[in-house]
Amino acid sequence: MSATVETQTQSLEAWVRLLRGHSATVRELNAQLTADWGLTINDYEALLLLSRAEGERLRRTDLVRNLQLTASGVTRLLDGLEAAGLVDKAHCESDARVTYAVLTDAGRTKLKDASCSHVAAIRELFEARYSTTELETLADLLGRLPGAPATAGDCTAP
Amino acid sequence: MSATVETQTQSLEAWVRLLRGHSATVRELNAQLTADWGLTINDYEALLLLSRAEGERLRRTDLVRNLQLTASGVTRLLDGLEAAGLVDKAHCESDARVTYAVLTDAGRTKLKDASCSHVAAIRELFEARYSTTELETLADLLGRLPGAPATAGDCTAP
DNA sequence: AGATAAAGTTTGAGTGCGCAACCAATTTTA
DNA sequence: TAAAATTGGTTGCGCACTCAAACTTTATCT
Numbered sequence A, B: 001m002s003a004t005v006e007t008q009t010q011s012l013e014a015w016v017r018l019l020r021g022h023s024a025t026v027r028e029l030n031a032q033l034t035a036d037w038g039l040t041i042n043d044y045e046a047l048l049l050l051s052r053a054e055g056e057r058l059r060r061t062d063l064v065r066n067l068q069l070t071a072s073g074v075t076r077l078l079d080g081l082e083a084a085g086l087v088d089k090a091h092c093e094s095d096a097r098v099t100y101a102v103l104t105d106a107g108r109t110k111l112k113d114a115s116c117s118h119v120a121a122i123r124e125l126f127e128a129r130y131s132t133t134e135l136e137t138l139a140d141l142l143g144r145l146p147g148a149p150a151t152a153g154d155c156t157a158p
Numbered sequence C: 001a002g003a004t005a006a007a008g009t010t011t012g013a014g015t016g017c018g019c020a021a022c023c024a025a026t027t028t029t030a
Numbered sequence D: 001t002a003a004a005a006t007t008g009g010t011t012g013c014g015c016a017c018t019c020a021a022a023c024t025t026t027a028t029c030t
Helices: A002-020 A023-037 A041-052 A060-067 A071-083 A105-127 A132-142 B002-020 B023-037 B041-052 B060-067 B071-083 B105-127 B132-142
Strands: A057-059 A087-091 A099-103 B057-059 B087-091 B099-103
Touching (some): A002 B023, A002 B041, A002 B105, A041 A057, A041 A087, A041 A099, A041 A105, A041 B002, A057 A060, A060 A099, A071 A087, A099 A105, A105 B002, A132 B002, B041 B057, B041 B060, B041 B071, B041 B087, B041 B099, B041 B105, B057 B060, B060 B099, B099 B105
Antiparallel strands (some): A057 A099, A087 A099, B057 B099
16 A cells, blocks of 8 residues: 555656656757757757748747747747848738748758758657557657647648 | 658657657746745756665766766756755765765755655646556657656666 | 776856846727 | 737846866776
């Protein structure tokens, strides 16, 4: 009985470790991406989101939502991407508060170049370890936690 | 066919988002812990590891391994815990290179106090969303990725 | 012995990010 | 139509963490 509680307690804290345990994996992906292409994962994801958005442009708030970053985080992220010439600013005519981030030609090219090895890395990471149904299960389970992205495979979905 | 590949590509990148999507959740837990007890999650985990280690002491390298932090990260983490009087330094007789981190009485008490609400928060997070078997599945699946902790519920296991 | 490699720890510099505070534009209320 | 509340975006600051480079103590090779 006391053993049960002990085990409970112990494993409860282990769930957090389980959840956190993959920051290392993500860091690894990030390291590859930065080394090979000078992009952080967030850079990459931002470019990806833009490339899929209509007109290849997105408001900063949309990026906040989709990248799960704060507004200031997005500002600085875009600072970098703008400095690198991968995105541009554009103003909204109907609402002077909003600034769009627009993918440049260079950005589109960069994304295309980088995606090749990045996607390969992700594939290696996941497809080597999980079957299709397991991936679905994982997506289902992880998707239940708060703050999870909408559904796997769907980001802005025009 | 091209559709298949497209979908593949899209979801592949989504897996990363899925994996990263929970930093917010962890941050939430962290915020609670800091607000209520002045401990970061890593502080907490370090104390927890120490409390379960034999002699309530651990070499720094062991903490590096178990906390998934770099050596310098552990140094600074312990700096904080030492300053707060929650752990002490101790030297190893057989190997003059190693320094132990030892749990103090204050540390033990602090951990015990904090664990109550922390464990409750974790329980709420997980038990509300998953059945026992689902938790096992999740642990199994996540445990396959590189850098995952040994097995759920097992940290240093004397 | 003396050189040299190896292991553990610390320090310095830099990065990514959130938080709080702020400005500016817009919508709501009265 | 003026005041109040909300929303989009930026800036200053601090924290946690990594990486690279220094020491320091111990083990190994000649």
